[in-house]
Amino acid sequence: MDSTSTPIRIVVAEDEELIMNNLIRKIENIDPSLQVVCAAEDGKEALSYVRDNPVDLVVTDIHMPVMNGISLIRELHLHFPHIRAVITTGYADFEYARQALRFQVSEYLLKPIKQEELRQAISRVKLSIDSEKSSYRNSLESMRAGSDKPETIVQLVQQYLKENFTRELSLEEVAKSFNFTSSYLSKIFIKHTGAAPSKYLIALRINEAKYLLTEHRHLSVKEVGERIGYPDQFYFSRLFKQVTGSTPKEFQK
Known part of the structure; x- marks a missing residue:
């Protein structure tokens, strides 16, 4: 693989x-561009890292405590669809493979993992990621050169928001990322979607808050707010009620 490509x-x-x-040693020996940024002992720890940091690929075992691999890839599929997933397991069970395919897992490897099988699997995933990143960069360059249609710009902004909504984000920051003024970005966004960014x-x-409140009831209202980019619990609760008609606690019940 090309070691000069994007990490x-x-x-x-x-x-x-x-x-x-x-496994980490084997992955990093495949190519210098492959960087293991987090080693997690269970799915919950991995998901926590993904929520707060940019990640391209998750390689996960199936059988783990707290949150298993199938639950982890389900969360990725629902909320971080841009992240690729590779399953590793010592269990040659068709049911696991079926579930993995349903959540669009990129590769499925049986333990003990052979270096060549791992290299081929990771190489295929890397090629897909590189291709997508290249396409995204080309779209951005075309857009900044003024040759892209406004509807394409809006689609790129929507994708950016989907990938970054869990952290604190301002319209000015988003507009700056695309080399536009916030007023221009709002104008074309409203024109093509009917609503402001x-x-x-x-x-x-x-x-996302609705999902967390119903599926992860152990989380406090404050924790839910923090996970979706609203560290101020009172602001989050007030906004949630404006949108849904009920407070987070009422919705959870």
């Missing part, structure tokens, strides 16, 4: 330390 940020989730260290961002965050 691929990888999370490895594996509860057995020796296997984890061996801020409304689109709120909708993404509130939908």
Whole structure:
């Protein structure tokens, strides 16, 4: 593979330390551009990292405590669809493979993992990631050169918001990322979607909050707010009620 390509940020989730260290070593030996940025002992730890940091690929075992690999890739599929996933497991079970395919897992590897099989699998995933990043960069360059249509710009902004809505984000920051003024970005966004970028961002965050409140009831209202980019609990609760008609606690019940 081309070692000059854009770094691929990888999370490895594996509860057995020796296997984890061996897997990380094998991955990083494939190509210098492959960077393991997080070694997680379970799916919950991996997901927590993904929520707060840019990640391209998650390589996960199936059988882990707290949150297993199938639950982890389900969360990625629902909320971080741009992140690729590779399953590793010692269980040659068709049911696991079927579930993995349903969540659009890129590769499925059986333990003990052979270096060549891992190299081929990671190479295929890397090629797909590089191609997508290249296409995205070309679109941005075309847009900044003024040769892209406004509707294409809006689609790129929507994709950017989907990938970054879990952190604090302002319209000015988004506009700056695309080399536009916030007023121009709002104008074309409203024209092509019928709503302002801020409304689109709120909708993404509130939908994620609904999911967290119902599926992760152990989380406090404050924790839910922090996970979707609203560290101020009172602001989050007030906004949630404006949108849904009920407070986060009422919605959870």
